[in-house]
Amino acid sequence: MSQLLARGTGMPVGPTPSFIRWIATRDHTLFWRLLSLALFCGAWEVAGQIPVNYALPPFSQTFMAFVGMLADGSLLSAYATTLQPLVIGIVISAVIGVAVGVLMGLRPLAEWLAAPVFIVMQAAPMAALIPLITFVYGIGMTSKVLAVTVLALPVIVLNCYKAVRNVNPSLVAMCRSFQGTRWQQVAKIVIPDASPLIFAGLRLGISAGFIGIVLAELLITPTGIGDLITYHRSVANYAEMYATIASIIVFSAVTVGGLQRLEVSLFRPEKREIA
Amino acid sequence: MQAVLPRAWETPVPAKPDNIVEVRGLSKFYGSFEALKEIDLDFPRGELISLLGPSGCGKTTLLKMIAGLLQPTAGQVLVKGKPVTGPGPERAFVFQDFALMPWATVIRNVAFGLELRGMPKAQRHEIARRYIAEVGLAGFEERYPHELSGGMRQRVGLARALAVDADVLLMDEPFSAVDEQTRRKFQEDLLSLRRVQRKTFIFVTHSIEEAVYVSDRIVLLSRRPGRVSRIIEPDIPRDGTPDEIRRDRRYLDTIEDIWDGLKRFVD
Numbered sequence A: 001m002s003q004l005l006a007r008g009t010g011m012p013v014g015p016t017p018s019f020i021r022w023i024a025t026r027d028h029t030l031f032w033r034l035l036s037l038a039l040f041c042g043a044w045e046v047a048g049q050i051p052v053n054y055a056l057p058p059f060s061q062t063f064m065a066f067v068g069m070l071a072d073g074s075l076l077s078a079y080a081t082t083l084q085p086l087v088i089g090i091v092i093s094a095v096i097g098v099a100v101g102v103l104m105g106l107r108p109l110a111e112w113l114a115a116p117v118f119i120v121m122q123a124a125p126m127a128a129l130i131p132l133i134t135f136v137y138g139i140g141m142t143s144k145v146l147a148v149t150v151l152a153l154p155v156i157v158l159n160c161y162k163a164v165r166n167v168n169p170s171l172v173a174m175c176r177s178f179q180g181t182r183w184q185q186v187a188k189i190v191i192p193d194a195s196p197l198i199f200a201g202l203r204l205g206i207s208a209g210f211i212g213i214v215l216a217e218l219l220i221t222p223t224g225i226g227d228l229i230t231y232h233r234s235v236a237n238y239a240e241m242y243a244t245i246a247s248i249i250v251f252s253a254v255t256v257g258g259l260q261r262l263e264v265s266l267f268r269p270e271k272r273e274i275a
Numbered sequence B: 001m002q003a004v005l006p007r008a009w010e011t012p013v014p015a016k017p018d019n020i021v022e023v024r025g026l027s028k029f030y031g032s033f034e035a036l037k038e039i040d041l042d043f044p045r046g047e048l049i050s051l052l053g054p055s056g057c058g059k060t061t062l063l064k065m066i067a068g069l070l071q072p073t074a075g076q077v078l079v080k081g082k083p084v085t086g087p088g089p090e091r092a093f094v095f096q097d098f099a100l101m102p103w104a105t106v107i108r109n110v111a112f113g114l115e116l117r118g119m120p121k122a123q124r125h126e127i128a129r130r131y132i133a134e135v136g137l138a139g140f141e142e143r144y145p146h147e148l149s150g151g152m153r154q155r156v157g158l159a160r161a162l163a164v165d166a167d168v169l170l171m172d173e174p175f176s177a178v179d180e181q182t183r184r185k186f187q188e189d190l191l192s193l194r195r196v197q198r199k200t201f202i203f204v205t206h207s208i209e210e211a212v213y214v215s216d217r218i219v220l221l222s223r224r225p226g227r228v229s230r231i232i233e234p235d236i237p238r239d240g241t242p243d244e245i246r247r248d249r250r251y252l253d254t255i256e257d258i259w260d261g262l263k264r265f266v267d
């Protein structure tokens, strides 16, 4: 250790290598993200070239398939079909989920009534309900919206509930001591203090919604993305199939990431420099 | 509710007409745990009164009941002669853990009491700016609490309490989270604040030196259940420099006196 230190101090004080200076100065989140992405794509390419599995096309081929599907419009029209029930389902889950969750955190009666239902819903494999939903509501829009809601709602509700329950009691006492009304307490203290967990719940809810919609499209009726995946699998267009799957994963990740930005800019300005 | 009988061990306080806060037969149970038992106290207007006692003797409990943040099990608190049913504009609380909103800037935190009253932004920010300057934080208006030191955060909490212009400031160990040097600086600030503002300060501490140094009156609480064991009015010269005061015979004797009394409760 002392040797190391001695060597450290004995180093000639010259211009530091530019790479080290670069490492030390800037925020490299983006760089590291791109690097890990590049590594992943590289590994995929190698695995596809070997090939590990006859059904695994290399990354380059998948990417070309993606470009092709963008060009012929099949991907866009599939997304248009898929997004409609997804957006409706998520908006419904978010509005109801946040309202119910916050209410459960604030009012013991609501907590008593609703908490057991949602705890069971979250613990149960709700995806198993999708065939039942189809049975009851047919294969139309209603079923798909329900499939999204059934998966997204419990996470959103329970996270909001926990968020409100974990609000800093000292801030609530502070608001009371300055004669804040109950309404001011909720709007100015509870919601902002709970917002990180509420948004975490929304992010999880959106991911669950994506799972719901893809399951619905695979299980109920092949439409949109689900149709694209099913179709390309059936005709052994593995590159197209992987391109579709990868695109929905990336799309979901980007949506969830965008929500995080929205949260920081809306409720937590103090985290703006950190995020 | 049983009648409150005067107790022999409570030092009778002569009834002054100008007691801004009066505590009458106040008791507090947490479940079956008796935290405070039949407290009778008067807080004269314009004085700085310390509540001093061992940890867990119920100082915070008493202060929160005066603030109206906690309901007493028995007895009542009168502020300006009116029974307390909840928090009110004539009292402002300084929290031990600062209780600052991490998502709000210093100026919004300081103006928060006024914001809750519905005062327009320009007006409340003007007032907040004045108090931010008064506690020595000018230039930090747009910072966030996480960018401040503990001492600075406590000043924000103090400025917030001052900004609503309450008559009584309730302070729960406001200086416990800062180092000794800052603490002494704060004590001087508190004394000068007291000279310029005609306010009543009720101040919780468990530092005997601090209580003797800043208070007009010290209420000593005993433990299990919390009771008033003594009321002391330190007779300390206030005209010397801080160092002279801290070396003054009467100052040191008062500390010794309180320490002797408290030893009985430290087991």
Ligand SMILES: Nc1ncnc2c1ncn2[C@@H]1O[C@H](COP(=O)(O)OP(=O)(O)OP(=O)(O)O)[C@@H](O)[C@H]1O
Residues within 6 Å of the ligand: B030, B033, B035, B054, B055, B056, B057, B058, B059, B060, B061, B062, B206
């Ligand atoms: N919410 C509560 N529920 C149950 N017991 C409590 C509660 N709050 C306080 N107590 C108990 O009441 C007693 C007095 O607590 P209090 O916080 O008023 O003490 P304190 O004098 O402020 O102590 P400290 O100097 O450590 O801050 C303690 O023994 C504590 O355990």
Ligand SMILES: [Mg+2]
Residues within 6 Å of the ligand: B059, B060, B061, B172
């Ligand atoms: Mg305390």
